[in-house]
Amino acid sequence: DAKTTQPTSMDCAEGRAANLPCNHSTISGNEYVYWYRQIHSQGPQYIIHGLKNNETNEMASLIITEDRKSSTLILPHATLRDTAVYYCIVRVGGNFGNEKLTFGTGTRLTIIP
Amino acid sequence: GAGVSQSPSNKVTEKGKDVELRCDPISGHTALYWYRQSLGQGLEFLIYFQGNSAPDKSGLPSDRFSAERTGGSVSTLTIQRTQQEDSAVYLCASSFGGPRVYEQYFGPGTRLTVT
Numbered sequence: 041d042a043k044t045t046q047p048t049s050m051d052c053a054e055g056r057a058a059n060l061p062c063n064h065s066t067i068s069g070n071e072y073v074y075w076y077r078q079i080h081s082q083g084p085q086y087i088i089h090g091l092k093n094n095e096t097n098e099m100a101s102l103i104i105t106e107d108r109k110s111s112t113l114i115l116p117h118a119t120l121r122d123t124a125v126y127y128c129i130v131r132v133g134g135n136f137g138n139e140k141l142t143f144g145t146g147t148r149l150t151i152i153p
Numbered sequence: 154g155a156g157v158s159q160s161p162s163n164k165v166t167e168k169g170k171d172v173e174l175r176c177d178p179i180s181g182h183t184a185l186y187w188y189r190q191s192l193g194q195g196l197e198f199l200i201y202f203q204g205n206s207a208p209d210k211s212g213l214p215s216d217r218f219s220a221e222r223t224g225g226s227v228s229t230l231t232i233q234r235t236q237q238e239d240s241a242v243y244l245c246a247s248s249f250g251g252p253r254v255y256e257q258y259f260g261p262g263t264r265l266t267v268t
Contacts, residue, residue: 074255083244083259084196131255140186140198140209141246141257 044128049148058115060147062128065109071132073104075113076143077124084127084143087113123151155179157260159245165266166235174230174263178247184254185228187220188212189241190262196244202228203250235267 045063052058064073074089088095088102090111095102101114115122127146158177166172178185187199198212202222213219217235222228232239242264246257 072255083242083246083262084257086256086258089256129255140201140212141188141196141255142198143196145195 044130044144046126046128046144046147048145049150051150051152052115052118053152054120055117058118058122058149058151060113060115060126060128060149061110062113063110064128064130067108067130068132071130073102073108073111074129074131075100075102076127076129076141077122078127078143078146079121079124084141087126118149118151120151120153122149124149157245157247157258159243159260159263161263162261163264163266165268168237168267169234171231171233172235172265174232174243174245174265176228176230176245176247176260178226178228178245179258180226181249182247182258183225183250184248184257185222186246186248186257187228187230188244188246190244191241197241199230199243232265235265237267240265240267 072089072091075087076084078084088097088100090102090104104111125146125148127143160175183204185202188196190196200207200220201209204225205222217233220230242262244259244262246259248254248257
């Protein structure tokens with residue numbers, strides 16, 4: 041699976057858009073980009089995923105560059121409850137007998153009041 | 154709809170005792186996962202079920218750990234002769250199989266403390 045690189049930490053003002061970058065320059069054509077977050081003392085939470093098209097759901101938007109070497113998770117109106125560690129994961133989709141998730145160090149996002 | 158539920162939420166046990174942790178996945182999810190997370194550490198994969206079978210048990214740390222899943226739904230993780238290093242939050246997740254296998258929905262976890 042492709043390696044991902046994320047900034048260690050970021051701050052964002054409450055109410056503003058939080059843009060979290062992820063580099064995955066070695067991504068291959070059949071690998072998806074997944075985003076999870078973990079709020080302190082809670083289990084991880086699935087946010088969104090995509091292959092090559094931009095995706096949006098009720099939580100966030102995912103923008104994937106045309107060459108797919110990087111992506112950005114956008115939380116459009118950050119609230120204090122969005123303070124968490126955000127993980128970008130690249131995996132081949134489908135059942136291949138290796139379905140476990142492996143989280144790197146992620147980006148610690150702090151929303152400032 | 155209901156999410157993944159786990160019980161108990163907290164468990165304190167004495168070293169050497171057996172414990173059983175329970176996970177109720179989201180209805181319709183065929184895949185079920187157990188992970189654990191020690192304080193300040195990352196997620197550690199334990200075992201994965203597809204239906205009632207476990208194609209990947211590679212993460213179980215020792216033969217004191219076992220898990221089963223019956224009826225393609227509820228799963229139990231059993232730790233025999235608990236040790237202090239077993240103290241952690243045990244997380245269960247579930248997902249649809251196939252192309253959505255990495256959309257994993259996690260429960261709140263069971264915090265296990267071995268004294």
